[in-house]
Amino acid sequence: MDLRKRIEAANAAYVERKGPSGHPDRKWAILTCMDARMDPVQFAGLADDAYVIRNAGGRVTEDAVRSLVVSAKLLGTKEWYVIHHTECGMASFTNETMRALLAESTGPAVQEGGVWRNAAPFLPGAETAMDFLPVAGEPACLIADVKALRAHPLVPRTIPIYGYMYDIHTGKLTEIEEASEAGRPLR
């Protein structure tokens, strides 16, 4: 069964069992990684009450700030959680590596012995100056991200921001106190 048919079949089954949807009472937001091995609904017990923002690495980008600010300003979120995880693919490369791979080919790369190389056949490449925001060490990256978020002028100082690391194997969330400290309410 092709992927689209499978998604549509899963969706048809979901439509049958779905309950009513209301806006949540308990309003909070979570920013985490796109990693396929993570399901925030399960690992954080979301129960329809959290706005979920995900990108490569769970990084604090302008787009993540945009989404979080909308969540606070128009949707009334009261607490934010930034969750990075162990063994993140974003820690396996540098911008220079990624840009060189893309300049050669936009097609998939493979990693062997810790080294990324383009897989044959090549597809047309593209020069880029994009910052891919690789993760250069945890929990330092998480702590820096939470501090940057806290310092953003559009972020209300009354919102507590907590930083957690997620263990990709056990599923356990561990609060990184230095990150969370940076996010304590200021009043």
Add this chain to the structure above:
Amino acid sequence: MDLRKRIEAANAAYVERKGPSGHPDRKWAILTCMDARMDPVQFAGLADDAYVIRNAGGRVTEDAVRSLVVSAKLLGTKEWYVIHHTECGMASFTNETMRALLAESTGPAVQEGGVWRNAAPFLPGAETAMDFLPVAGEPACLIADVKALRAHPLVPRTIPIYGYMYDIHTGKLTEIEEASEAGRPLR
């Protein structure tokens, strides 16, 4: 029970029942909205095989492109799905409204009779030129987003990109053919 305690309790229960995590066999990516009423794992039957990118509106931003390009280049995703939804909060305001509200206060706003206004008490506001990417009409916005994604120089032309609208009440996914057409593989 406060929110952090509740999340940590849900997480402890999850750690007990969690199975092993491997990288997915069936690799695809989904870009959708942060809306608390949507659970992609349920509505699309994800089963650990999709990278999930979420932001306010499910919009095609540079950050979403960054994440999708990483998913294709380093994680081997083969199909991408962009999913917007009905009754999106991003369709309830303009950039001008949002910027005026934020310049007055970074605290929560309330909507009455279709008009957003700041709720008292005010918190220090902040001037911004941020583009909040409000949605000015669907499915036109979805179609434009998929076309922009398809046209991005870092996006491999071999990846099919499909556009769907999600009905927030029924949970039903409906393919928007004009969006998906724009994403047909080019070879």
